[in-house]
Amino acid sequence: MTFMRFENIKTMKNLLLALISGVLLAIAWPTYGIPFFIFFAWVPLLMMEHNITRFSNIKKKSLTVFCFSYITFLIWNSVTTGWLYNSQLPDGSKSLLAVLFPVLTNSLFMSVFFLFYHFYKKSQGTYFGLMFFVAIWMCFEKLHLIWEFTWPWLNLGNVFAEYHQFVQWYDTLGATGGSFWILICNVMVFYTIRIWEAGRKRKSLIKNVSMSVGFIVLPMVISLVKYDIYSPETIGTINVAMLQPALDPYTEKYQKDSLTIESDLLKLASENSKVGLYRAPGDPKPNENIDLYLAPETSLPGIGGFSERGFHNSLLINNIKSFLSQHPKSVYAGGISSYYVYKEGEEKSSTASYLERQGIWVDNYNSAIQILPTSQQPEIYHKAMLVPGVEIFPYIKVLKPILGNAMLDLGGTTSSLGVSDERKVFANPYNKSVIAPIICYESIYGEFVTGYVKKGANILTIVTNDSWWGYSQGHKQLLVYAKLRAIETRREIARAANSGTSAHINSRGDIVNELPYGSKGALTAKVNLINKETFYTKSGDFLSRICIFVTGALLLFIPGRKYLVRKK
Template identity: 65%
Template sequence: MKYIILSLISALLFCVSWPTYGVPYFIFFAFVPLLLVEHEISKFSKIKHKSWAVFGLSYLVFIIWNIVTTGWLYNSLNPDGSHSMMAVVFPVVVNSLLMSLTFQFYHWYKKSQGTYFGLVFFVAIWMVFEKFHLSWELTWPWLNLGNVFADQHQFIQWYDTLGATGGSLWILLVNVLAFYTIRIWEAGRQRKSLIINSSLVVGLAVFPMLISYLMYINYEEKPVGSVNVAMLQPDLDPYHEKYEKDSVAIVSELLSIAGQHSVLKDSRNPEKIDIYLAPETSFPGYGSISERGFHNSLLINDIKSFLAQHPKTLFMGGASTYYIYQNEEEKNQKSKTASFVEGRNFWVDDYNSAVQIIPNQNVEVYHKGKLVPGVEIFPYMSVLKPLLGDAMLNMGGTISSLGIDKERKVFSNPFNKAKLAPVICYESIYGEFTNDYIKKGANLLAIVTNDSWWGYSQGHKQLLAYAKLRAIETRREIVRAANSGTSAHINARGDIVDELPYGAQGALTAQANLLEGETFYVRTGDLWSRLCMFVVGFLICFIPGRKYLNRK
């Protein structure tokens, strides 16, 4: 019962830390009860199957954490209107399992090599787990520890140096030091060591936040220019209206909103809009647009006609597109994801795209590079499809695996200095991935997203909060257009300057600064995660070496 209570306390600390309703400072002690449970079971318990006990209790902690913080996935609906259990059960169960296995590796290593080496291994293996979760096809880094301060961004300004993965390392180190402090006190009951170690815990937790707050109040943007942006929010029901409404009507309503916001709001001298930003897959509704036929598309030509009435203005937004390969040779040269269309003798790739439209110019297109597992991509299809069958989640649109762009693209234009990074929805939770846009020259992050799959829940709030991390890491302003909300303008300190609430239809206008230069994090990426990979490799190789030396 003692172990269960401690495990539940650990789960509670994780849950109450998480944005956007939580208090993140509890995260500094969230692992401590679980680490105490593992230590008690390993050293003093008479339980027969100790490893199974550690695994079971850690799984209890992590599944509660996952359910409470990401249970909003239950709001995803099937085409018949029922809740999609698969959308919540699979990520919660699998993510909890992966976390428990990571903790289990720590338990095995500590049992073999002792507490001190074990704690170093714990920090390193958890960092490797988070890095792994950012990279593979079943990627789900939503609960990576560094994300926890997304709503308290004043205290993580140093993410421009170490990134959110550096935040994970910071949190792990504080937890380990807090656990060590308790163990030293239990072993010796020496007040002096308790005071010293407690002071170190407090210092390690508080000092980076103090440095960050000084950075926050002293940071000044040094723009190379600015642009006026209208972030369009059509508020389309993503399950029915979006795929049942006529495509021409969808674009017409989008342009109607744009026409009503053709000048910057609250500007003393009416300043025209330079960029109209539309949400993810904002058109055509049902189906998609052929990339070979952009020049003939009625929808795109309607947008160009609208832009012709607003000189030196461009349109960027999300669109569902496809590309047809005329023969197998062309397909083999350009794609590994194209599917063969029976009876038509051609191959086709479907994409979740961002397009930039300018009158009298070819349409520029970027294909989303980080796809949502189970919704936009069938992970490890050759292995899992024979086991699971056609297990892709149907949210009303396509249920085939989409194609991707291997490299990031930046949209420049002839009218101003803006170089837009077309960040599409899920991509905005990946720090090192977003850095690639900056390395390509982007001076403004333009996020296009559709968060309304989960209704009015923590889902869209958390995704908006995570965007603030990207602003700090890259020191770029963000303009964010969401289908149903929340559309927002975020400055390079992570402040939400202005926003359009969830469920509102209209547009948010903002003057966004264009910023250049590369932060240390942009240049180095997830440096500490790569270092921890080396540490894990070294510690694993250290085991046989240590045994050999002991024998000698």
């Protein structure tokens, strides 16, 4: 009886450790949290796993580790991405599945990868186990950047998005370097605690604590110095007007007449055809001409989409051209919904859908467009990183027969949008700007964004409609994640959002000026053009690739070690 009570106490202690880790991970997250908790947020979870593996007498140790870690990740996911609940169904009610599916699923993925660490550590010991923990979690984050269930929202390197002054070295290692740094720091703190528990040696404690503190503090000190002395090498500037129509995505944006929506957009542009309203200190002086009018994601046409075969006949596009002809050397760029109808016998993409009533094959796109006042055909780019469940049905051939139309309950889709295979940039004959047409969700992908820069982009533009979740952490987090892209590439950002927050972000990650959420208007800014490539732009997520190799090596180490033991 006493033994059972003792085991129950130990179990409750381990459950408490799992709960503490979940809370620490949650309260570290932007934009409400304090990121410095992240350096020891994993430690209670690692202690829980170690206690169960080494000191518990329960029979199903692995299942217990999985369940307790699932609780940790459930807390983390629920608190940081619970704003997904604001998604609405067609009848106007909240979509419970829109939050339950990603939260429960992502927590499951995280727990499975933590269980991989548990199995390896149980087999190979603490030292090699901790190496495997860092490597396997980096692999997990890389997987979340490339597969169809992609959801890198909680990749650890994002945690300093609000406190970007401390991670200026992301221009060298990127946000994935931040993840690696955070994991190593947690491992060092955990190892320090374990060494102290095993030996109680003060000298060893002081040494390990000093190393842990140094590894945490030194990169931040270097970053602060870098932030203070950084000065961009610019090749020129352009004046940008970021249009913010503030249309409700559920009751206005896709119900209003297309010409009415366009008229309102062009009215905003016309009122700000000269720089003036919402100026920040150092921005263009009043009466300077606008070089780029930037409209948000899917700002046109409202209902339906543009046929990519009929741009030249489009009344909406010709209206924009007419507007631009009154503003010499100005360019319009923004987000549109578009589609491509295949001719008979034309090769179709894997995402093409057959419309039985019309008897045609068609691809639908979430696109960015650039329009010049000349007769030149508009340039088009199709969003490549799609939101799982909403814009892409993950692994549709396998899951559609199982799930059917369940994605509709997430406010999602029963098919997938088409994509561009490569990044595309927009240049124009009037100035030196080469813009990266980043569309909404794409702005959380570091290495992906460097693809635009490698194509010659000297300014990043982000067009977004993140008002689906109302005034919540959703649009706030997406905004501050963009600051990391500015640092990684050392490019300035012009961000146009449907309802907010539209913003000008400089190449240090500072938000120079912004148009608040819910405001209707246009934010004007003088944006620097920068050509120099950073180390991260050239190398990308090389730390992740190294960790994939290390993971493979550590797995191969298991049979190799057994062979050597048998040989001896």
